[in-house]
């Protein structure tokens with residue numbers, strides 16, 4: 001089987017980067033190094049233009065974990081947040097949605113119709129699924145904060161520390177969303 005050229009390129013780039021790689025400590029080594037496990041979770045979009053590690057200049061001192069999905073929606077992220085909180089304890093959740101998000105450009109119906117063309121036998125299931133389209137950036141952040149706070153999987157203390165922001169991809173600035 002011919003190698004996918006993207007895989008070939010990726011393997012090549014990885015070998016170059018790995019040549020200067022510093023070993024990353026295992027969980028079992030972190031305590032001995034005096035490094036706290038991450039306790040701030042950032043929920044944001046999968047968009048490759050939106051990388052919190054860059055726009056927030058996140059360093060290990062900030063202890064961030066980033067969870068990403070379309071738009072940075074709370075609903076699909078709740079099992080991840082609950083598991084990470086149960087595993088290592090999360091103290092803050094920051095929800096960051098960004099300008100020009102793809103989720104502003106598609107509609108639920110557009111996605112559902114395309115999927116139903118491909119999977120006509122799954123029509124009912126597709127109709128009952130939320131695919132993450134939004135109309136208003138600030139409101140989508142508020143809606144996702146409401147979902148987090150209403151979820152029984154999110155501890156009350158953590159729910160109180162969920163904060164929403166928008167990220168402007170032109171200015172590079174994040175702005176807290178008024179609730």
Ligand SMILES: [Zn+2]
Pocket residue numbers: 045046047070071098100101102103
């Ligand atoms: Zn996006």
